[in-house]
Ligand SMILES: NC(=O)c1ccc[n+]([C@@H]2O[C@H](COP(=O)([O-])OP(=O)(O)OC[C@H]3O[C@@H](n4cnc5c(N)ncnc54)[C@H](O)[C@@H]3O)[C@@H](O)[C@H]2O)c1
């Protein structure tokens with residue numbers, strides 16, 4: 001199959017490209033590199049010994065998207081491209097709505113023009129808001145607490161409306177829980193620009209000595225140790241979930257929605273312990289106030305994906321911590337030469 005991967009240079013996209021190439025699919029990546037570096041794709045080629053096509057293009061530019069479809073007979077699109085920082089989305093909502101919604105509309109319009117009607121979309125567990133009970137099944141009510149989450153809800157609604165208007169579309173909405181970890185090689189991984197917002201990249205930078213200590217956002221939640229609990233899923237398991245979705249999309253057809261999680265929650269303190277064990281480093285931390293907008297606990301019921309796709313996560317907490325540490329140690333500045341270059345890219 002020939003696949004267009006939007007956002008393929010990013011964290012989840014690059015890991016998915018590896019698994020797609022390992023399955024002998026042809027891969028074309030479209031990315032504007034606003035939150036990534038082309039070096040990730042060089043590493044993907046190194047890891048797999050295979051080639052892929054890269055277009056530095058923006059979903060906000062329809063002509064650039066159309067040029068890719070004119071050059072390649074695409075069978076299906078895996079749509080990762082989007083902005084994803086919750087806090088930033090609160091301070092610059094228009095930027096988020098414009099990039100994520102307009103970008104997706106442009107993509108869908110060009111796909112329609114070229115009669116490519118198979119798409120896998122990166123949704124998020126954030127669409128469940130603060131769930132009334134756990135574990136979360138796909139039938140739970142949907143809500144959003146911030147502009148980023150609202151873009152995911154809106155895009156889900158757009159895709160559902162599109163399907164209802166034209167049943168020849170095949171659409172998979174994949175709701176990811178908390179992706180962490182890196183490829184076993186340590187050559188690709190998560191490369192946040194600036195100070196990380198998410199727990200595991202932050203812990204990794206504390207372990208490296210780049211940041212003095214972790215702030216634990218609250219220890220008074222209704223959870224076993226009082227700290228937040230999340231369904232952390234190894235990014236390679238998540239990538240494999242996409243590989244398993246493709247045949248289902250093209251044979252079963254229609255509109256499908258799956259949770260991609262492990263079904264197991266770990267607390268912030270458990271993640272700190274896991275990382276200390278993997279790295280042999282002490283992670284200093286301080287408990288501070290809850291982060292506004294955070295929920296106490298969130299984990300998936302992944303049974304639907306197991307039954308329908310024959311997919312389930314197999315990597316452990318130890319794998320997640322070990323692989324993150326391996327990537328961080330091998331690439332202290334991510335894909336860049338120096339921390340200075342990294343910060344400059346962020347400012348630019
Ligand atoms: N990482 C998570 O915790 C998480 C959880 C749930 C869902 N998701 C979703 O999964 C997808 C991938 O996430 P990720 O963690 O790999 O993020 P990422 O930022 O590493 O990757 C997204 C990629 O999209 C590109 N991009 C953004 N806007 C673009 C545009 N207008 N045109 C072309 N390219 C553009 C960026 O340069 C980047 O390479 C996103 O849609 C994200 O919202 C992520």
Ligand SMILES: O=c1ccn([C@@H]2O[C@H](COP(=O)(O)OP(=O)(O)O[C@H]3O[C@H](CO)[C@H](O)[C@H](O)[C@H]3O)[C@@H](O)[C@H]2O)c(=O)[nH]1
Pocket residue numbers: 084086124125126148176177178197198199200202214215216217218227228229230268291294298
């Ligand atoms: O410095 C930190 C960072 C996080 N946390 C805690 O660690 C847990 C995980 O936080 P993350 O920021 O890593 O992840 P979230 O669950 O908040 O959110 C992430 O996963 C969601 C899916 O479940 C959405 O996709 C969302 O966009 C994405 O940022 C939370 O309890 C949070 O309070 C800390 O204590 N200190």
